[in-house]
Amino acid sequence: MIIDLPSTNSSKINKALVDLREKGGSVTLGRVLTLVIVAEESATEDPIEAANAASFEHPCRVIVVARGVRRASPRMDAQIRVGGDAGASEVVVLRLYGTLVDHGSSVVVPLLLADAPVVAWWPGEAPDVPADDPIGALAERRITDAAAARRPTAQLAKRVASYRPGDTDLSWTRITRWRGLLASTLDQPPHDKVTAASVAGAPDSPSADLLAAWLAVALKCPVKRIKSPAKSGPGLHSVILTRRAGDISLSRPQTITAELKVGSQPERHVALPRRGLRDCLAEELRRLDADDVYAEVLSKGLALVARHAGTEPSRGRASGGHASRGRASGGDASRGRASRGSASGNSKAEATRTGTTATRSRTGTSGSSNGSTPTRRTRTSTESKAATVAPAVAVTDTAAAKANGSAATGAGPGGTPTSENPTTVNATTTTATTRTTRRRRAAKSSSSS
Amino acid sequence: MASTVINPLRDPRDKRLPRIAGPSGIVIFGVTGDLSRKKLMPAIYDLANRGLLPPGFALVGFARRDWANEDFEKVVHDAVLQYARTPFSEEVWRHLAEGFRFVQGAFDNDDAFDNLAATLGNLDRVRGTGGNHAFYFSIPPSAFPVVLQQLKRSGLCDPHAEEWRRVVIEKPFGHDLKSAQELNSLVNDVFPSDSVFRIDHYLGKETVQNLLALRFANELYEPIWNNNYVDHVQITQAEDIGVGGRAGYYDGIGAARDVIQNHLLQLMALTAMEEPVAFNPKDLRREKVKVLSAVQLPKDLSVGAARGQYAGAWQGGTKVLGYLEEEGISPKSTTETYAAVKLLVQTRRWSGVPFYLRTGKRLGKRVSEIAVVFRRAPHQPFSQNDTEELGSNMLVIRVQPDEGVTIRFGSKVPGPAMEVRDVSMDFSYGQSFTEASPEAYERLILDVLLGEPSLFPQDEEVELSWKILDPVEKHWARAGGQPQQYGSGSWGPKCADAMMARDGRAWRRP
Numbered sequence: 001m002i003i004d005l006p007s008t009n010s011s012k013i014n015k016a017l018v019d020l021r022e023k024g025g026s027v028t029l030g031r032v033l034t035l036v037i038v039a040e041e042s043a044t045e046d047p048i049e050a051a052n053a054a055s056f057e058h059p060c061r062v063i064v065v066a067r068g069v070r071r072a073s074p075r076m077d078a079q080i081r082v083g084g085d086a087g088a089s090e091v092v093v094l095r096l097y098g099t100l101v102d103h104g105s106s107v108v109v110p111l112l113l114a115d116a117p118v119v120a121w122w123p124g125e126a127p128d129v130p131a132d133d134p135i136g137a138l139a140e141r142r143i144t145d146a147a148a149a150r151r152p153t154a155q156l157a158k159r160v161a162s163y164r165p166g167d168t169d170l171s172w173t174r175i176t177r178w179r180g181l182l183a184s185t186l187d188q189p190p191h192d193k194v195t196a197a198s199v200a201g202a203p204d205s206p207s208a209d210l211l212a213a214w215l216a217v218a219l220k221c222p223v224k225r226i227k228s229p230a231k232s233g234p235g236l237h238s239v240i241l242t243r244r245a246g247d248i249s250l251s252r253p254q255t256i257t258a259e260l261k262v263g264s265q266p267e268r269h270v271a272l273p274r275r276g277l278r279d280c281l282a283e284e285l286r287r288l289d290a291d292d293v294y295a296e297v298l299s300k301g302l303a304l305v306a307r308h309a310g311t312e313p314s315r316g317r318a319s320g321g322h323a324s325r326g327r328a329s330g331g332d333a334s335r336g337r338a339s340r341g342s343a344s345g346n347s348k349a350e351a352t353r354t355g356t357t358a359t360r361s362r363t364g365t366s367g368s369s370n371g372s373t374p375t376r377r378t379r380t381s382t383e384s385k386a387a388t389v390a391p392a393v394a395v396t397d398t399a400a401a402k403a404n405g406s407a408a409t410g411a412g413p414g415g416t417p418t419s420e421n422p423t424t425v426n427a428t429t430t431t432a433t434t435r436t437t438r439r440r441r442a443a444k445s446s447s448s449s
Numbered sequence: 450m451a452s453t454v455i456n457p458l459r460d461p462r463d464k465r466l467p468r469i470a471g472p473s474g475i476v477i478f479g480v481t482g483d484l485s486r487k488k489l490m491p492a493i494y495d496l497a498n499r500g501l502l503p504p505g506f507a508l509v510g511f512a513r514r515d516w517a518n519e520d521f522e523k524v525v526h527d528a529v530l531q532y533a534r535t536p537f538s539e540e541v542w543r544h545l546a547e548g549f550r551f552v553q554g555a556f557d558n559d560d561a562f563d564n565l566a567a568t569l570g571n572l573d574r575v576r577g578t579g580g581n582h583a584f585y586f587s588i589p590p591s592a593f594p595v596v597l598q599q600l601k602r603s604g605l606c607d608p609h610a611e612e613w614r615r616v617v618i619e620k621p622f623g624h625d626l627k628s629a630q631e632l633n634s635l636v637n638d639v640f641p642s643d644s645v646f647r648i649d650h651y652l653g654k655e656t657v658q659n660l661l662a663l664r665f666a667n668e669l670y671e672p673i674w675n676n677n678y679v680d681h682v683q684i685t686q687a688e689d690i691g692v693g694g695r696a697g698y699y700d701g702i703g704a705a706r707d708v709i710q711n712h713l714l715q716l717m718a719l720t721a722m723e724e725p726v727a728f729n730p731k732d733l734r735r736e737k738v739k740v741l742s743a744v745q746l747p748k749d750l751s752v753g754a755a756r757g758q759y760a761g762a763w764q765g766g767t768k769v770l771g772y773l774e775e776e777g778i779s780p781k782s783t784t785e786t787y788a789a790v791k792l793l794v795q796t797r798r799w800s801g802v803p804f805y806l807r808t809g810k811r812l813g814k815r816v817s818e819i820a821v822v823f824r825r826a827p828h829q830p831f832s833q834n835d836t837e838e839l840g841s842n843m844l845v846i847r848v849q850p851d852e853g854v855t856i857r858f859g860s861k862v863p864g865p866a867m868e869v870r871d872v873s874m875d876f877s878y879g880q881s882f883t884e885a886s887p888e889a890y891e892r893l894i895l896d897v898l899l900g901e902p903s904l905f906p907q908d909e910e911v912e913l914s915w916k917i918l919d920p921v922e923k924h925w926a927r928a929g930g931q932p933q934q935y936g937s938g939s940w941g942p943k944c945a946d947a948m949m950a951r952d953g954r955a956w957r958r959p
Contacts, residue, residue, distance in 0.1 A: 173465075176465050176466070176467070177467070177500050179458070179465075179466055180466055180467040180469050180500065181469060181500075181504070182458060183456060183458035183459055183466055183469075184468075184469035184470070184471060184503065186456045186457065186458050186459075187456055187459075187471055188471045188472065188579070189454075189611045191454040191456075194457070215458075218457050218458050218460065219457050219458070220457070256540055257540065257544070258504075260504045260505075262577070265472070265577040265579070266505070266574065266575055266576060266577040267577075268472075268503075268504035268505030268576065268577050269504060269505075269544050269547070270500075270504035270505075270544055271538065271540040271541045271543075271544055272500075273540065283465065287464050287465070291465070292462045293460050293462055293463040293465075
């Protein structure tokens with residue numbers, strides 16, 4: 001049922017809602033939250049549809065603040081939808097015109113459900129600081145969608161700067177299943193440490209950025225964000241976790257089917273379609289407390305990935321390497337790193353790339369620290385051993401070398417085939433230090449094996 | 450095994466992250482049965498659709514029927530289309546169906562089990578199930594020994610390092626204490642007890658788990674959850690159907706063994722138990738065992754227990770047969786289709802508060818609930834006349850259908866007179882959390898694959914339950930005679946009502 005209330009105000013709407021309840025039974029009392037959708041007038045139907053669908057899981061009152069033309073006289077038109085037109089929710093669409101457009105919160109407040117949590121959702125462009133927005137300030141939970149913005153990457157940067165507990169973004173929700181699948185692979189033995197990771201996706205995919213950032217925070221290892229060429233499709237493409245026991249690779253080449261490869265185990269397929277708005281919204285509404293993990297990913301993870309990327313060579317080549325490496329790691333992971341290196345062609349690309357890295361980091365920051373001398377010694381010893389093992393450099397080693405462009409101690413056991421020594425320090429943070437210590441340990445254990 | 454290792458990607462604060470089962474497969478014995486088609490297959494599909502099954506999951510059917518893999522796939526497909534709760538997705542189905550295998554054979558056929566072993570080995574190689582397999586016994590208990598023996602002989606029950614093999618068995622877990630112990634030792638001979646999962650699908654219901662949340666997460670209920678305020682507790686599980694196709698199994702077993710021993714005693718344990726130290730399988734079980742071991746039967750069972758048999762009648766607009774007229778039932782059968790029993794819990798909290806448990810077939814409607822009935826207010830400032838229509842306050846936990854909680858209390862009837870009448874305040878899962886709650890079997894199958902035992906009763910609980918029920922069964926066997934007849938569609942035999950009336954109470958009409 002749809003009821004139109006032209007040129008109205010909040011108390012008239014409230015009265016209409018109470019009347020409806022008396023006629024149709026006490027449905028509203030079971031509602032668990034109020035969802036406020038703030039959108040431009042032209043773009044309200046998709047979010048409403050998603051909210052209606054999600055309401056089957058979370059019966060709610062949906063208030064849509066549709067921002068209309070500003071250059072008009074101030075007016076509010078309302079529409080109430082219940083029953084079949086609104087899923088298990090009741091939808092109040094408020095169309096605001098003129099100066100009223102900027103005072104959405106004033107019409108929303110009287111319509112909020114008693115005591116129930118308020119969730120604000122901006123399906124399109126979001127305010128710079130959602131928590132300071134008048135409607136955002138009413139809400140316990142503020143949902144934005146960086147991917148829906150005109151410039152997703154810039155939008156994500158804004159989310160970092162403006163984060164307050166209770167903020168969340170749908171580009172983070174979209175990767176839940178990816179994260180679940182990756183986490184479940186690490187539930188299984190062997191419980192080897194992941195030494196490096198890379199995430200490939202469209203250049204402007206905030207989801208790929210967030211996934212990389214999450215891995216960087218959780219795994220405490222260098223994570224490379226590879227920006228695939230735009231023509232290879234939107235969103236996330238693949239993730240590779242490198243471990244000594246064999247790589248884990250989860251990739252979704254264009255279709256909705258993902259391939260999961262874990263070490264030498266047979267390749268497995270799983271349906272992993274891009275999540276729809278309904279799914280994402282339902283997940284968002286499931287938990288209304290602040291998402292601490294998301295907060296950490298924003299505040300720390302993105303910076304970690306960016307810092308790592310700072311020592312990266314050109315992007316195009318990196319993505320090429322990713323693809324070929326993914327292929328190489330499929331079959332022969334069991335044979336270990338030496339054989340992986342021997343996959344032809346691949347090795348050369350890797351070697352060159354690492355060379356570049358080394359050179360770059362050296363020229364980049366020449367002010368060396370006193371750590372350089374002992375480092376050089378460690379390095380040479382591992383190198384000589386490694387050289388007999390493989391002429392090429394496995395994933396770990398490139399990553400290691402890059403990470404260690406910073407603290408410059410023990411590079412990966414593979415070392416670089418060029419005798420360049422990236423013994424410079426360009427960032428001495430605590431993270432870099434811990435990373436180095438760990439790597440040194442890894443180097444030791446591996447060279448003794 | 451996995452619990453000792455910390456997965457860096459699992460942050461306890463990360464509540465979004467789903468628990469996806471690791472590489473594994475499930476083998477269903479008796480795959481052609483009703484349970485398998487109506488519950489297990491749809492649940493497996495739903496799990497896959499929710500993305501909770503591992504990529505490369507394998508489902509192996511084992512039965513006597515002469516099917517090829519394709520026939521099996523078709524059967525599962527039909528079952529999924531008909532009974533699954535989530536929408537059908539071709540993509541999900543395709544990947545799931547790649548892991549379907551069917552092994553044909555009888556349980557006493559060595560070749561069939563060697564074939565099964567080879568099939569599983571092949572799945573490990575092709576699908577990457579990693580040697581992790583659950584064996585689901587959807588078969589009569591009489592077939593357990595031979596299947597267990599076969600699993601042992603073919604080495605299927607022996608996992609290699611870091612692999613697991615689990616066995617899932619359905620009720621009944623024996624028919625008395627002795628047989629339950631035998632069954633336990635038989636199963637434990639082949640599988641260690643932490644690999645044995647006894648499915649009691651009631652425990653997979655959201656409401657049952659919510660009972661713990663309701664009791665222990667709130668301040669509102671625990672203070673009155675004792676003999677100071679509670680008068681008695683009624684736990685009901687009623688079915689509106691008759692024995693139907695289960696005649697062969699049901700005759701000789703009866704309602705008490707079929708339902709009271711497992712479902713009702715488990716529900717009672719959850720209602721009556723003390724707060725566990727922590728919400729983990731071990732501590733939960735400890736509290737349940739404590740309360741089950743404190744259960745006492747009334748001294749005179751002839752007044753503390755009642756049984757009945759449904760008689761033919763018009764039920765809900767159809768003419769139905771009485772139990773003795775059902776196909777496959779002896780006309781002289783003394784098996785009860787209705788059982789009610791009064792239990793006392795000898796603890797400080799519950800001393801003097803009887804728990805009445807009842808179950809039956811062909812009752813008024815299909816319903817399961819726990820009703821906590823409170824004492825009446827010690828003093829009423831209103832006149833007797835004003836409160837004539839006021840009953841006892843009641844908290845009802847509806848387990849199925851329409852899962853939720855109802856509170857009944859008195860309220861003033863609008864008008865100039867002071868008149869108090871009972872009203873209900875309802876919380877319905879369907880309204881506050883619609884559709885989200887997964888089917889009990891989904892939850893339980895996932896728990897089996899994850900190796901999460903909290904919702905499964907263990908040996909000790911099963912044996913304690915039999916210790917409670919055995920004297921009742923003995924009493925009835927000694928008393929002999931026919932259980933009292935009750936009309937189909939009614940709420941049980943007269944003797945059950947009399948049992949309550951003697952205590953000055955009455956059954957609630959659910």
